[in-house]
Amino acid sequence: MNGPLACAALAFLPAAGLLASYPRRAWAAALALAVAAAAAAALAVLGAGAPAWICAGWALLGGLYGLLLCRRSRAEQAARVEELVRTKDRRQAVAAELAQVKAAGQRTEREHKETLALYGMIKGFSEALSWEEMRPKLELAAGQFLGVSDFALYVAGDKGTLQRLSARNLDNSPGGSWATWERYLQEHGLKLSEAHLLESPERALAVPIHDSEELVGYFYARLPTDQEPATLMSKARTFAAETALAFRRVKLFQEMEQLSQVDGLTGVFRRGTFDEKVQEEAVRARTFKTTFSLLMLDIDHFKSLNDRYGHPFGDQVLRRIGEILKASVYETDFVARYGGEEFVVLMPRAEPEGVLRKAESIRRAISSERFALATETIPVTASIGVAHFPRDAATPEDLVAKADSALYLAKSQGRDRTVCYAAARRPAEQ
Numbered sequence: 001m002n003g004p005l006a007c008a009a010l011a012f013l014p015a016a017g018l019l020a021s022y023p024r025r026a027w028a029a030a031l032a033l034a035v036a037a038a039a040a041a042a043l044a045v046l047g048a049g050a051p052a053w054i055c056a057g058w059a060l061l062g063g064l065y066g067l068l069l070c071r072r073s074r075a076e077q078a079a080r081v082e083e084l085v086r087t088k089d090r091r092q093a094v095a096a097e098l099a100q101v102k103a104a105g106q107r108t109e110r111e112h113k114e115t116l117a118l119y120g121m122i123k124g125f126s127e128a129l130s131w132e133e134m135r136p137k138l139e140l141a142a143g144q145f146l147g148v149s150d151f152a153l154y155v156a157g158d159k160g161t162l163q164r165l166s167a168r169n170l171d172n173s174p175g176g177s178w179a180t181w182e183r184y185l186q187e188h189g190l191k192l193s194e195a196h197l198l199e200s201p202e203r204a205l206a207v208p209i210h211d212s213e214e215l216v217g218y219f220y221a222r223l224p225t226d227q228e229p230a231t232l233m234s235k236a237r238t239f240a241a242e243t244a245l246a247f248r249r250v251k252l253f254q255e256m257e258q259l260s261q262v263d264g265l266t267g268v269f270r271r272g273t274f275d276e277k278v279q280e281e282a283v284r285a286r287t288f289k290t291t292f293s294l295l296m297l298d299i300d301h302f303k304s305l306n307d308r309y310g311h312p313f314g315d316q317v318l319r320r321i322g323e324i325l326k327a328s329v330y331e332t333d334f335v336a337r338y339g340g341e342e343f344v345v346l347m348p349r350a351e352p353e354g355v356l357r358k359a360e361s362i363r364r365a366i367s368s369e370r371f372a373l374a375t376e377t378i379p380v381t382a383s384i385g386v387a388h389f390p391r392d393a394a395t396p397e398d399l400v401a402k403a404d405s406a407l408y409l410a411k412s413q414g415r416d417r418t419v420c421y422a423a424a425r426r427p428a429e430q
Contacts (some may be wrong), residue, residue: 002144002238006223010125019344024303026093028347029339033130044399046236049369050351054383055278062399079393088114114235115147118145118238118242120140120141120145121137121140121141121144121145121239121242122145122242124137124140124141125138125141125242125243125245125246125249126129126135126246126249128246128249128250129249129250129253130250130253130254131155131250131375132163134165134246134247134250135165135166137362138153138165138166138244138246139166139168141188141239141242141364142168142239145226145235145239146221146232146235146236146239147223147224147232148223148224148232149168149169149224150168150169150170150173150222151168151170151175151219151220151221151222151235151426152164152166152167152170152173152175152220152221153165153166153217153218153219153221153243154178154217154218154219154220155216155217155247156214156215156216157218160215160219162178162215162217162218163178164177164178164240165392166216169222169224170220171333173200173202173204173220173222174202174203174204174222174412175206175220178218178402180216181206181218181220192208192215192218193208193210193215194208195207195208195233197223197229197233197235201223201421203222203223203229204220204221204222204223205220205221205223205229205232205233205236206218206219206220206242207219207233207236207237207239208240209222209240209243209244209247210240211244211245211247211248212247215247216244216247216251217240217244217247218238218241219236219239219243221236222407227371234269236311242368261273263322263336263337265315265318265319265322265337266299266318266319266321266322266337266343267319267322267323267326267338268325268326268337269334269335269336269337270336270337271336271338271339272334273336274334274338274346277334277346278396278400279396280345281346281348281389281396282389282395282396282399285390289348290349291347291350291388291389291391292347292349292350292388292389293346293350293352293355293386293387293388293389293391294345294346294347294386294387294388294389294399294400294403295344295345295347295355295358295359295362295384295385295386295402295403296338296342296343296344296385296386296387296400296404296406297325297343297344297345297362297363297382297384297407298341298342298343298382298384298407298411299317299318299341299342299380299381299382300381300382300383300411300415300416301415302314302317302340302341305317305380306379309373309378311379313371314375316371317371317380318341318373320333320369320383321366321380322337322343323345324365324366324369325343325345325361325362328358328361328362328365329347329358332348332349333345333346333347334346339418342404343344343417344400345362350389352388352420352422355386355388356386356418358417359367359384359386359418362382362384363381363382363383363384363416363417363418366380366381366382367379367380367381367382381415382417383407383410383411383412383415383416383417383419384404384407384417384418384419384420384423385403385404385405385406385407385408385409385410385418385421386406386418386420387399387402387405387406387420387421387422388421389401390421391422392422402421403421405421406419406420406421407419407423409424
């Protein structure tokens with residue numbers, strides 16, 4: 001390459017370096033300075049005077065430009081560092097805010113689930129009208145609302161004694177039976193009317209269920225390891241309050257149902273309830289190949305008693321005979337007022353001879369009863385007809401008819417006696 005051409009090429013190198021430094025690259029400016037200096041040295045060696053001065057000028061210009069860029073770069077670097085610090089702070093603030101929002105969202109979701117579980121529990125409780133319907137609702141609520149799997153629920157019976165309604169996985173726990181839990185409370189000086197958090201012999205909570213001041217139930221549960229005891233206790237109190245309302249609702253419904261089924265004067269069941277019961281007994285007898293018997297009782301000369309002594313006295317007689325009947329039979333037997341002065345007694349799975357003895361015992365109890373009116377004691381007697389299923393009848397309707405037929409025969413034979421349909425039929429057939 002000849003001298004002039006090399007001079008021209010080297011003269012353009014500083015300009016190319018400065019152009020490469022656009023807009024603010026300090027390293028490019030330094031490169032332009034180095035290239036310009038190298039070009040000036042090379043041209044000086046070659047003896048090119050004017051190009052050497054040009055390159056020297058470029059070197060000076062590149063140096064000044066590089067110095068300016070370096071100063072600006074330091075300022076920009078400081079500004080960038082400051083901006084990075086601010087950006088980092090903003091990111092941390094946003095991250096903290098996002099964490100708070102996430103925690104709030106999780107808390108809201110948890111509260112929403114608890115609200116749904118509470119609503120489901122209340123709705124389920126409101127639908128239950130018997131203890132059989134209530135039991136699965138309570139078990140579901142204990143799992144979904146409280147999050148416990150080991151628990152026991154007790155309900156107060158008619159006499160106020162607490163009976164276990166439901167229990168899960170508490171075989172070796174002090175709360176697994178009421179007798180064991182009551183003894184534990186006495187031994188440790190704990191009050192039955194107060195809620196307790198236990199650490200020994202197991203981590204558990206115990207909450208009484210009160211309706212006003214009355215103890216209507218009790219709840220005992222093992223504490224899950226993933227729940228805070230104080231939080232669970234708060235939820236258990238809510239559970240107990242809703243359970244108390246549900247228990248009251250079931251008891252009120254049972255009382256209303258009892259009132260609708262029971263005769264208000266005599267205290268025994270009504271005719272409609274008897275009609276349902278005798279059908280049920282017939283189905284049970286056919287299914288399990290068992291028997292049952294029917295007693296039909298009629299108060300002798302009841303119309304005359306009413307006419308002579310007045311209806312209040314007649315009511316007194318009906319009421320007392322209802323009491324005698326209820327006191328004379330077993331819990332499995334069924335007593336109802338059939339109509340007017342007639343009563344019926346259903347006796348499941350009873351032997352005919354035993355039924356006849358029971359009927360005679362009832363008749364004698366009535367005849368030995370003395371009904372007082374002012375200074376007068378008035379004797380009352382009753383006649384009883386007996387029929388057996390399926391020996392005397394194949395259907396409930398036919399059984400009632402056969403018992404009524406035996407009762408009619410007892411009336412026609414002089415009253416104050418017991419007649420069995422089968423025994424009365426044999427002489428007639430002979």
